[in-house]
Amino acid sequence: MGAAQKPAQLRHAGRRRSAGRGDRGPSGLIARFSRNESGATAIEYGLICALIFLAIVGAVTLFANNSTDMFNTVATEIAS
Known part of the structure; x- marks a missing residue:
């Protein structure tokens, strides 16, 4: 039959780097x-x-202050 052939081996298998440790x-x-x-x-x-959150907070605060002033004005006019 002939001489048995060796299976193909990886030449640099012992020097291979592990995955994720390049x-x-x-x-x-650092690199x-x-x-x-x-x-x-x-x-x-x-x-x-x-930034979007700060814009929303600013808008809600401004609206709350304006609506509070409006309701205080209406309450003052009704009371007088």
Whole structure:
């Protein structure tokens, strides 16, 4: 029959890096952090939500003050 053939092996299997650990050391951590943009997008959405919230609070406060003044004026006119 012939000599048995060895199965194909990975040449660099022992030197492969594990998943998610592409860069090692402090400089690799900084490089990965600078390439990651998902946190920046979340912060942008958070700032937009905060600005919308402040606009709503300002509008409701202004409306509440104006309506309180209006009801006080009406109550004063009815009482007199």
